[in-house]
Amino acid sequence: MKLYYSPGACSFAPHLVMNEAGIPHETVKVDLRAKTTADGGDFRKINPKGYVPTIQLDNGQVLTENAVILQYLADLKPEAQLMPKFGSFERYRCIEWENFIATELHKGFGPFWDPSTPDTYKTHLTKTLNSRLEIVSKHLADNQFMMGQQYTVIDAYLFTVLSWAPMLKFDLSPFAPIQAYMGRIAARPATLKTLKDEGLVK
Numbered sequence: 001m002k003l004y005y006s007p008g009a010c011s012f013a014p015h016l017v018m019n020e021a022g023i024p025h026e027t028v029k030v031d032l033r034a035k036t037t038a039d040g041g042d043f044r045k046i047n048p049k050g051y052v053p054t055i056q057l058d059n060g061q062v063l064t065e066n067a068v069i070l071q072y073l074a075d076l077k078p079e080a081q082l083m084p085k086f087g088s089f090e091r092y093r094c095i096e097w098e099n100f101i102a103t104e105l106h107k108g109f110g111p112f113w114d115p116s117t118p119d120t121y122k123t124h125l126t127k128t129l130n131s132r133l134e135i136v137s138k139h140l141a142d143n144q145f146m147m148g149q150q151y152t153v154i155d156a157y158l159f160t161v162l163s164w165a166p167m168l169k170f171d172l173s174p175f176a177p178i179q180a181y182m183g184r185i186a187a188r189p190a191t192l193k194t195l196k197d198e199g200l201v202k
């Protein structure tokens with residue numbers, strides 16, 4: 001399996017899950033501005049949407065959209081328990097959080113990366129994001145991971161998205177449980193390995 005990624009982007013989440021679950025993979029770095037792969041190929045020929053994460057299976061099938069890729073990876077290695085069992089109510093609870101992370105947090109942070117985003121819009125987004133993070137923070141005050149005692153793919157996704165906060169000068173200090181959680185996820189061997197694999201730490 002190939003993972004098309006950009007260092008530290010949202011593709012970090014499936015990369016982390018592959019390392020957590022021990023799923024064999026190769027990585028292909030993508031230049032998101034030029035839409036080229038590391039060997040100079042046209043990335044849009046692989047994924048016409050032009051964004052990461054994108055995975056390509058050994059049979060050639062291409063799969064996109066983080067929330068779906070993460071479920072696919074979890075189901076490849078059920079013994080790693082990276083998502084609750086298919087068909088259980090807990091599975092839907094996990095997907096509920098996954099969609100929340102994708103649509104409320106991941107896409108909420110998106111405009112902060114764009115230098116042309118007006119400050120007034122950023123102020124509005126900050127208020128909305130803070131209200132969403134308040135919910136996550138309350139949840140994490142009572143839970144080690146997003147699904148309780150069990151680390152799952154949504155922890156990889158949440159960690160990835162919230163790790164952008166310092167770069168975007170987004171203040172997480174009002175959310176002590178989130179800060180403690182970020183420390184717990186950062187300390188996992190697979191997180192360190194993924195940071196190294198993407199060249200983000202030595």
Ligand SMILES: N[C@@H](CCC(=O)N[C@@H](CS)C(=O)NCC(=O)O)C(=O)O
Pocket residue numbers: 009010011032050051052053064065066067102
């Ligand atoms: N809907 C996609 C969005 C993925 C996305 O926003 N990827 C960003 C990096 S975090 C990207 O590749 N942006 C480049 C672009 O949109 O051209 C998903 O949820 O996977």
